[in-house]
Amino acid sequence: MISKSFEPLRQLVGEKLRLNEPLRRYTVARLGGPADALVVVDTLEMLEQVVRLAWSYGWPLRILGGGANILIGDKGFRGLVVINDAKNVDYLEDGRVIAESGAGMIAIARGSMEKGLAGFEWAINVPGTVGGGAVSNAGAHGSDVAHQLVGIEIAFKDQTIEHWPLEKLNYRYRESALKRSPDPYVVLKVELQLQPGHDPAILEGRADAFIAQRKRTQPPGASLGSMFKNPPGDYAGRLIEAAGLKGTRRGGVVISPMHGNFFINVERGTAADYLALIRLAQEHVQTKFGITLELEIELVGEFA
Numbered sequence: 347m348i349s350k351s352f353e354p355l356r357q358l359v360g361e362k363l364r365l366n367e368p369l370r371r372y373t374v375a376r377l378g379g380p381a382d383a384l385v386v387v388d389t390l391e392m393l394e395q396v397v398r399l400a401w402s403y404g405w406p407l408r409i410l411g412g413g414a415n416i417l418i419g420d421k422g423f424r425g426l427v428v429i430n431d432a433k434n435v436d437y438l439e440d441g442r443v444i445a446e447s448g449a450g451m452i453a454i455a456r457g458s459m460e461k462g463l464a465g466f467e468w469a470i471n472v473p474g475t476v477g478g479g480a481v482s483n484a485g486a487h488g489s490d491v492a493h494q495l496v497g498i499e500i501a502f503k504d505q506t507i508e509h510w511p512l513e514k515l516n517y518r519y520r521e522s523a524l525k526r527s528p529d530p531y532v533v534l535k536v537e538l539q540l541q542p543g544h545d546p547a548i549l550e551g552r553a554d555a556f557i558a559q560r561k562r563t564q565p566p567g568a569s570l571g572s573m574f575k576n577p578p579g580d581y582a583g584r585l586i587e588a589a590g591l592k593g594t595r596r597g598g599v600v601i602s603p604m605h606g607n608f609f610i611n612v613e614r615g616t617a618a619d620y621l622a623l624i625r626l627a628q629e630h631v632q633t634k635f636g637i638t639l640e641l642e643i644e645l646v647g648e649f650a
């Protein structure tokens with residue numbers, strides 16, 4: 347039944363089409379049930395073609411980069427998941443970096459430093475792709491994508507390809523105009539402006555300091571990074587700690603005793619375990635402090 351409905355996709359991508367494919371392999375947290383269909387694309391042309399095919403047939407679609415900011419339900423995803431592995435990056439002498447959207451944030455941070463381009467060292471420990479980072483305005487160590495981004499190339503469902511300059515993206519803390527776009531889209535390319543002519547050793551020293559700082563302040567182990575956005579003027583981790591929830595465990599997942607905004611998959615945790623802790627933290631923080639914790643991660647697919 348399912349395989350029949352994806353026949354046009356098989357004609358386009360052949361053996362690359364996987365049916366009933368477990369999604370845990372494609373997410374940083376190693377969680378999630380199966381997708382009805384999944385394709386890994388490694389060129390922008392194929393990314394656009396596959397996405398347009400899905401739009402034309404009306405298949406439910408989810409484009410994933412590194413799967414570093416999503417929690418996929420244990421029952422998986424009904425529809426097509428496209429894993430974006432188009433990852434070429436051009437580093438230009440004038441400091442511009444033109445990256446395909448599937449390029450890794452960490453890879454771009456490393457590549458830029460090697461070429462003496464300054465400004466993207468903060469991304470040295472931010473997993474996922476630059477496409478995902480451009481949608482959510484990923485950031486760390488006092489910077490974020492909005493600080494270096496010049497513009498992005500996006501394909502929309504109505505056949506257009508648009509270039510959106512920085513101003514149009516209306517970036518805020520982990521937010522962009524694109525993230526809330528009602529029109530289906532896929533980010534194809536991202537252009538950054540970095541500063542050329544720096545000593546790679548100095549840039550690498552800066553990145554090493556960021557890595558060391560993270561090791562000191564954030565717990566090791568399989569996690570989804572920060573679960574909640576920091577509410578204005580406060581920190582989600584502080585609130586969860588003040589609610590007495592550090593160390594709380596549900597199934598195989600525990601709220602880190604080191605940092606309340608990190609939920610660690612310690613022993614074959616499930617998406618349901620994560621969801622139980624998410625709800626618990628939201629309820630306790632709401633009741634004790636009257637503050638609504640908003641998820642930083644996205645919930646995707648079917649949970650029960």
Ligand SMILES: Cc1cc2nc3c(=O)[nH]c(=O)nc-3n(C[C@H](O)[C@H](O)[C@H](O)COP(=O)(O)OP(=O)(O)OC[C@H]3O[C@@H](n4cnc5c(N)ncnc54)[C@H](O)[C@@H]3O)c2cc1C
Pocket residue numbers: 374375408409410411412413414415416430447448471472473474475476477478479480481482483484485486531532533534569570571572644
């Ligand atoms: C250990 C850990 C540490 C982290 N630290 C940080 C941090 O310091 N700062 C921070 O900001 N984040 C952090 N994160 C979260 C994550 O790294 C970022 O959100 C990252 O930008 C996600 O990119 P991704 O490619 O993995 O996106 P995914 O998780 O694959 O997707 C996220 C969203 O973007 C959409 N999307 C992805 N690619 C495209 C595309 N090409 N076109 C259209 N939509 C797309 C997806 O559909 C989904 O809605 C951390 C995560 C982990 C696990």
